[in-house]
Amino acid sequence: MMLLNPYRFAASGGGGTLTWDAATVSSPLALSAGDTRLELPTGNSAIAQTARSTPAMASGKWYWEIVVVDVLSGSTTTTGCGVCDSAHPSGSANLAGGTNANSVGYWCSGNLYNNAGLFNTAAAWGDGATLMFALDIAAGKFWVGKDGVWFNSGDPAVGTDATHTGLSTSATYYAAASPWSSLGETVKLDLVASPAYTVP
Numbered sequence: 001m002m003l004l005n006p007y008r009f010a011a012s013g014g015g016g017t018l019t020w021d022a023a024t025v026s027s028p029l030a031l032s033a034g035d036t037r038l039e040l041p042t043g044n045s046a047i048a049q050t051a052r053s054t055p056a057m058a059s060g061k062w063y064w065e066i067v068v069v070d071v072l073s074g075s076t077t078t079t080g081c082g083v084c085d086s087a088h089p090s091g092s093a094n095l096a097g098g099t100n101a102n103s104v105g106y107w108c109s110g111n112l113y114n115n116a117g118l119f120n121t122a123a124a125w126g127d128g129a130t131l132m133f134a135l136d137i138a139a140g141k142f143w144v145g146k147d148g149v150w151f152n153s154g155d156p157a158v159g160t161d162a163t164h165t166g167l168s169t170s171a172t173y174y175a176a177a178s179p180w181s182s183l184g185e186t187v188k189l190d191l192v193a194s195p196a197y198t199v200p
Contacts, residue, residue, distance in 0.1 A: 007061040007134060007156060007200045018064060018175060018191050021054040024090040029179060033190070037069070040079075040179035040187040047181075048098060050090045052174035053191060061136045063156070063199045064175050068129045069188035071108055079187050080105035080113070081131055083142055084176040085168065094178035102171050104164050105178065106131065106144045114164055122151040122163070130196050133175065140167040148197045156200035 019035035028044040029051060031037065038051050053064075071079050080095035084103035092098070095105025096113045105113040110124040123146050125131060132145035134156035141162035143154045154161040167173075179187035 007063040007136075009063050009195050009199045017193055018053050018055070020051050020177075020191060021174070024050070024052045026091055036191045036193070038177055038179060038189045038191075040181060042186045044181065047179065048092060048094045050084060050088060050093060050095055050098070050176050050178045052084055052088070052090055052176045054174070056086070057135060057137065057173045059137055061134070061138075061156075061200075062173075063132070063134045063195070065133070065192045065195055065197070066131045066175070066177065067190040067192055067196075068108075068125060068127055068131065069190055070127055070186050071125075071188075078108050078181060079177070079179050079189070080107040081133075081175075081177045081189065082106045082144065083133060083135055083173055085171040085173055087171075088176070094180055095176060096178070098178075101166075102168050102173070103176065104142050104144070104167075105176075106133075106163075112144070112163065119164070122146070123149070130192075132197060134200055135167075135173060136162075137167075137171075137173065138169055139165075140169050141165050142167060 082104045110121045112120040134143040142164045144163045
């Protein structure tokens with residue numbers, strides 16, 4: 001069945017390759033590999049920052065993936081990935097307690113945050129995981145998944161069982177990540193140019 005409004009893979013639609021926006025990345029966070037790799041170098045901890053992607057997503061349906069190259073897993077206070085809007089303060093807030101009403105953080109513990117609060121728990125993730133994200137701006141819905149499986153049997157293609165609903169339908173959004181290591185270990189996250197899993 002052909003969908004009338006399919007999702008666009010964020011790296012190939014609406015402005016070219018999705019990369020981390022250098023304007024939202026400040027020390028000790030660093031970029032490499034053509035701004036597709038976001039890194040928190042060894043020796044840094046408790047960094048309350050969020051990097052976001054470019055170009056922005058202002059309308060339509062979007063899908064993107066983040067490959068976890070290196071992360072300290074198993075703690076509620078390590079690294080989160082997800083989505084944020086333009087109002088999220090990248091230099092002073094992470095994707096947990098720093099989330100607003102239009103940002104969602106999926107942390108390696110599996111914890112899910114929105115509006116500064118924990119609202120659910122999905123599958124935990126660690127090194128080698130491929131994280132999946134789908135955003136339907138017109139519907140205000142957002143889905144997260146890992147390694148080909150959507151949380152809570154969600155199905156972005158038909159709009160069911162979203163991880164989070166109620167996002168603003170008029171905001172501008174970005175893929176987002178908050179590298180955060182409680183033990184000062186290295187964190188590396190890659191935005192991918194080609195999807196490993198089927199775009200909804």
